[in-house]
Amino acid sequence: MPTTVFLDVNETLLDLSALDPHFTAAFGDAQTRPKWFAELLQLALTHTVTGDYRDFSVLGEAALHALGQKLGQPVPADLPNQVRATMRQLPPHPDTHAALERLRGGGAALYALTNNPLPVVQAQLEHAGLGDLFTGVLSADTVQTLKPGRAAYLHGLQAAGADAADSWLVAAHGWDITGARAAGLRTAFVTRPGQAQNSLAPADVSGPLAEVAGTILAG
Amino acid sequence: MPTTVFLDVNETLLDLSALDPHFTAAFGDAQTRPKWFAELLQLALTHTVTGDYRDFSVLGEAALHALGQKLGQPVPADLPNQVRATMRQLPPHPDTHAALERLRGGGAALYALTNNPLPVVQAQLEHAGLGDLFTGVLSADTVQTLKPGRAAYLHGLQAAGADAADSWLVAAHGWDITGARAAGLRTAFVTRPGQAQNSLAPADVSGPLAEVAGTILAG
Known part of the structure; x- marks a missing residue:
């Protein structure tokens, strides 16, 4: 076999560093991109533990909101679409x-x-x-x-x-x-x-x- | 009732910010303390998903090693004990x-x-x-x-x-x-x-x- x-x-x-410009424009710091991916993973793991399945794209957008809240900065309205589009490219x-x-x-x-x-x-x-x-x-x-x-x-x-x-x-x-x-x-x-x-x-x-x-x- | x-x-x-001085001394940046706690949580969630239970103190030490690897910096030999002791205080x-x-x-x-x-x-x-x-x-x-x-x-x-x-x-x-x-x-x-x-x-x-x-x- x-x-x-x-x-x-x-x-x-x-x-994933191709996403950095969106995060720099949104939050002023490219290091917020790996922070976002860590948030995404935390949400994915949490929902896997509780058995409440959500697809990874939905979790990715929720992770943007969690990141903004943790940073104390607003999430630009167009950021979720930018991230979703660039993730495919x-x-x-x-x-x-x-x-x-x-x-x-x-x-x-x-x-x-x-x-x-x-x-x-x-x-x-x-x-x-x-x-x-x-x-x-x-x-x-x-x-x-x-x-x-x-x-x-x-x-x-x-x-x-x-x-x-x-x-x-x-x-x-x-x-x-x-x-x-x-x-x-x-x-x-x-x-x-x-x-x-x-x-x-x-x-x-x-x-x-x-x-x-x-x-x-x-x- | x-x-x-x-x-x-x-x-x-x-x-938890009482832990910051240990992280500043070890890695030169107090922001590594919240990064450590996020690593700890990621490990805790991962082991909860796989059903391979480890106690939170053991996971905390593993998270220090993961943090050091991600930062590309050595973990000082006394850091695990410092963190464990300060967590109680x-x-x-x-x-x-x-x-x-x-x-x-x-x-x-x-x-x-x-x-x-x-x-x-x-x-x-x-x-x-x-x-x-x-x-x-x-x-x-x-x-x-x-x-x-x-x-x-x-x-x-x-x-x-x-x-x-x-x-x-x-x-x-x-x-x-x-x-x-x-x-x-x-x-x-x-x-x-x-x-x-x-x-x-x-x-x-x-x-x-x-x-x-x-x-x-x-x-």
């Missing part, structure tokens, strides 16, 4: 295309596995010129359970017809690695600036995406 | 004591309900001079499920012998309000600088602690 590789999309493959990180081609060339079956709704991730991968490299594009939205919830990874395994023990989850987020480990997958943490592993649940391997791709192919 | 009021402790009653916010006395004087039964392990919260409330105001001190650690997990609130209700519909959860965190709402409690969001509600699950009432106390007593 060929190796199956599930890849997270936001930050792991695509560069993020550039890939410079190392993404070559690493995916290497994995695919080495015989791995590649699946995007993301919390973004399907129409968003499909637009993202097409815009980034990555769509043809994937065997399948999957969203946690399909099973109404966001990562790191177990059902999201099981959806990936079922859709790919793969066993957890023969599959990898590749992500630049410690929380995603933690969830994939708990679901029985092998895990690879991609080092990106500003990201961190969970020291209580470290990945099987970690490093730059190119290095991780080589390790996965080496078996 | 008297009104039962469950109160979150960290940030809601006690001022936080000052109350200036409005805390009077608001709790008002609630108690109005006939409410007060329970601390926190993610901190029991020995930590007991030390915190004693140091802050608040211990005598509470009918009971409760920790999510007792049921091995952190807030906003449902079991933490149900533990509070059971220990207090209270019905959800006659009980309030008071907190300065949107995620705590979200969890308490999902468990059926009435909810009051305390406005503190740098905190925000979840616009998808707003509290029944919100405002400064003194105002919230008056609203709760008014019924």
Whole structure:
């Protein structure tokens, strides 16, 4: 059976810093963009804990309002639309295309596995010129359970017809690695600036995406 | 039946800014303290989603390592102990004591309900001079499920012998309000600088602690 590789999309493959100008214009500081994404994640995790599912785009807009409240600054009326539009047009990180081609060339079956709704991730991968490299594009939205919830990874395994023990989850987020480990997958943490592993649940391997791709192919 | 009021402790009653000097000494910026607490919360939520329980003090130390990795700065060897010790000696916010006395004087039964392990919260409330105001001190650690997990609130209700519909959860965190709402409690969001509600699950009432106390007593 060929190796199956599930890849997270936001930050792991695509560069969210393309959103920075909107946040700089809105709040006067590009560092509010990673703060927004952290708020988004906090809301996603909270609603996953309570079982009150909301899609990631809805949570993204709620996170803008929480950010504005925490900063004590108004949220410009056009910011939600700007963020939603730019999220579909993020550039890939410079190392993404070559690493995916290497994995695919080495015989791995590649699946995007993301919390973004399907129409968003499909637009993202097409815009980034990555769509043809994937065997399948999957969203946690399909099973109404966001990562790191177990059902999201099981959806990936079922859709790919793969066993957890023969599959990898590749992500630049410690929380995603933690969830994939708990679901029985092998895990690879991609080092990106500003990201961190969970020291209580470290990945099987970690490093730059190119290095991780080589390790996965080496078996 | 008297009104039962469950109160979150960290940030809601006690001022975490007493930790700032340790973070300034370690990372050169006091704003790394709220970043640390956000990391701690992210880890707590992630482990609650995966069902891999860790106590809040263990998660707090892991969050220091994640923060250091995200900042690209080393974590001083003595920082975990400094943070752990100072967490037990936080000052109350200036409005805390009077608001709790008002609630108690109005006939409410007060329970601390926190993610901190029991020995930590007991030390915190004693140091802050608040211990005598509470009918009971409760920790999510007792049921091995952190807030906003449902079991933490149900533990509070059971220990207090209270019905959800006659009980309030008071907190300065949107995620705590979200969890308490999902468990059926009435909810009051305390406005503190740098905190925000979840616009998808707003509290029944919100405002400064003194105002919230008056609203709760008014019924």
